[in-house]
Amino acid sequence: MRDPEELPSGIHPLLAGRFSPYRFDPSAVVGDRALGLLLEAARWAPSAGNSQPWGFFTGRRGEPDHGRVLPHLAPSSARWATDAGLLVVTLTRRHVDDTGLLYSEFADHDLGQAVAHMTVQAQAMGLAAHQFRAFDMEGLTKELDPRPGWAIVSMIAVGRALGGPPEGRGRRSVADLLSAPWTPGE
Amino acid sequence: MRDPEELPSGIHPLLAGRFSPYRFDPSAVVGDRALGLLLEAARWAPSAGNSQPWGFFTGRRGEPDHGRVLPHLAPSSARWATDAGLLVVTLTRRHVDDTGLLYSEFADHDLGQAVAHMTVQAQAMGLAAHQFRAFDMEGLTKELDPRPGWAIVSMIAVGRALGGPPEGRGRRSVADLLSAPWTPGE
Numbered sequence: 235m236r237d238p239e240e241l242p243s244g245i246h247p248l249l250a251g252r253f254s255p256y257r258f259d260p261s262a263v264v265g266d267r268a269l270g271l272l273l274e275a276a277r278w279a280p281s282a283g284n285s286q287p288w289g290f291f292t293g294r295r296g297e298p299d300h301g302r303v304l305p306h307l308a309p310s311s312a313r314w315a316t317d318a319g320l321l322v323v324t325l326t327r328r329h330v331d332d333t334g335l336l337y338s339e340f341a342d343h344d345l346g347q348a349v350a351h352m353t354v355q356a357q358a359m360g361l362a363a364h365q366f367r368a369f370d371m372e373g374l375t376k377e378l379d380p381r382p383g384w385a386i387v388s389m390i391a392v393g394r395a396l397g398g399p400p401e402g403r404g405r406r407s408v409a410d411l412l413s414a415p416w417t418p419g420e
Numbered sequence: 421m422r423d424p425e426e427l428p429s430g431i432h433p434l435l436a437g438r439f440s441p442y443r444f445d446p447s448a449v450v451g452d453r454a455l456g457l458l459l460e461a462a463r464w465a466p467s468a469g470n471s472q473p474w475g476f477f478t479g480r481r482g483e484p485d486h487g488r489v490l491p492h493l494a495p496s497s498a499r500w501a502t503d504a505g506l507l508v509v510t511l512t513r514r515h516v517d518d519t520g521l522l523y524s525e526f527a528d529h530d531l532g533q534a535v536a537h538m539t540v541q542a543q544a545m546g547l548a549a550h551q552f553r554a555f556d557m558e559g560l561t562k563e564l565d566p567r568p569g570w571a572i573v574s575m576i577a578v579g580r581a582l583g584g585p586p587e588g589r590g591r592r593s594v595a596d597l598l599s600a601p602w603t604p605g606e
Contacts (some may be wrong), residue, residue, distance in 0.1 A: 244453075245461045246544040248432070249537055254466055267430075273594045275431045279536065280440055280551060286592050289601035325601045326529075340553075343512075343573060346532025350465065351435055353533075354540055358432040365466060367526075380601040387529060406472050408459045415475035415511045415566040 248357045253403065254364040255395035256314045262394035264294055264319035268359050272322075272392065275355030281344035287337060288348045291323040291378055302377055303389070311368035311389075318364070318393035323374065324349060325384050332382035345387060352390070362395040434543045439589065440550040441581035442500045448580035450480055450505035454545055458508075458578065461541030467530035473523060474534045477509040477564055488563055489575070497554035497575075504550070504579035509560065510535055511570050518568035531573060538576070548581040 243250075264272075273290065281287060293300030295318075303321050304312070315321065326341045338344065353363045365388050375386055410419040429436075450458075459476065467473060479486030481504075489507050490498070501507065514527045524530065539549045551574050561572055596605040 243460075244457050245464065245541055246434070248434070249461050249464055249541060252464070252466070270594065271430050273597055274429075275435050277591045277594060277597060278431065278435060278438070280438070280539070282551075282553060284589060284591075288597065290597055291601070292598070327601075340528075340532075340574070342526075342529040343532035343535075346526075346529035347536040347539075349529075350533040350536030350540075353466070354435060354536075355431055365468075367468060378601075381604075384601040388526070403470060405463045405470075408456065408463060411459055411463060411474065411476055412478070415477070415513075415564075415570040418567075 248354050252353060252357050253362065253395075253399035255362045255397065256364070256400055257396040258314060258317040258319070258362075258391065258393035259396050260317040262319050264361065264392060268361065269294070269320065271359065272320075272352050272355055275351040276348040279344065279348040279351045281347065282338055282340040285338045285340070285344065287327040287341035288345045289325040289327065289380070289384060291325070292320060294320050303374065306370045306374040306377065307389075308368035308370070311366045311391075315364070315366065315389070315391040318391035319361075320392040322352070322390040322392060323378065324387045324390065325380055326387050327384050329383040337383060342387065349388075349390065352392075356392050360394065361392055364391045365389070366391070434540050438539060438543050439548065439581075439585035441548045441583065442550070442586055443582040444500060444503040444505070444548075444577065444579035445582050446481075446503040448505050450547065450578060454547065455480070455506065457545065458506075458538050458541055461537040462534040465530065465534040465537045467533065468524055468526040471524045471526070471530065473513040473527035474531045475511040475513065475566070475570060477511070478506060480506050489560065492556040492560040492563065493575075494554035494556070497552045497577075501550070501552065501575070501577040504577035505547075506578040508538070508576040508578060509564065510573045510576065511566055512573050513570050515569040523569060528573065535574070535576065538578075542578050546580065547578055550577045551575070552577070
């Protein structure tokens with residue numbers, strides 16, 4: 235358990251109850267409708283000039299696309315991410331193509347918003363999401379081969395959480411959020 | 421009105437009902453508790469290795485800090501953002517300090533998640549948020565003077581929306597989200 239004083243108080247339950255599980259129920263399935271709603275939630279995120287600089291590759295346990303992703307997980311993430319019903323690879327469109335022309339300077343920022351939307355929607359459906367970077371970026375990029383301008387950023391394991399929030403996931407204080415850009419703090 | 425077929429269906433109301441208003445109620449106030457919950461929501465966003473690479477500068481209408489930000493708005497954003505009860509400047513910590521050592525390669529991505537959390541929390545309190553980049557970045561950076569490693573990314577106007585969603589804010593289809601990184605689409 236986290237220190238109760240460290241639990242978010244007063245914020246919406248979908249935000250307060252969110253955590254990144256290290257254990258997923260290996261028998262829980264992410265159905266077609268749930269998958270569709272996760273993508274629909276991401277789709278309606280805001281973005282700079284409505285540029286929508288995001289893309290996704292998805293695979294559910296047992297699907298061929300799941301099998302394309304699995305071999306690239308690091309052992310540290312494979313331990314728990316393999317049990318999740320769904321793996322999502324997130325992609326950002328930083329450039330228009332291979333000319334180096336910028337597509338959006340907010341590409342990664344806005345992908346983050348879309349991922350947060352997806353996470354909130356997962357939470358609303360009784361699912362949980364754990365984002366991670368512990369995978370072979372070079373190998374996965376070679377496997378998925380996105381076109382120029384697009385880059386893989388992260389992976390997300392989505393499924394039914396087993397157990398509660400991990401320990402030691404405290405946060406900087408609100409006061410520090412407001413002062414850290416000016417004064418070294420916590 | 422947007423094309424009804426373009427309205428999000430089935431996703432959580434806090435996500436489906438969200439839009440970036442171009443008109444704010446100039447008489448509506450963002451109270452202390454609401455401001456605290458917006459920051460609390462941002463605070464509990466997930467981030468790579470729990471790095472929390474975000475910071476905020478806030479000013480409410482009538483506060484001196486609001487006055488520090490206002491002169492740097494572009495005319496195009498001043499038209500509507502001035503009426504919002506709260507202006508938030510978002511900052512990302514990309515580098516540790518001025519040595520160029522990376523603090524987080526996911527800094528902007530994770531700031532985006534914190535901003536999305538803030539937006540969902542605003543929505544839950546009957547408020548709305550409109551992010552924008554139409555301001556004098558150089559002037560505002562000089563005014564706020566964040567320390568090395570930190571950079572201003574965007575501003576957010578938060579307040580009570582007047583009117584409904586603007587027109588023409590459609591989205592790429594879910595199918596395109598899944599194919600665009602590989603095949604030029606919509």
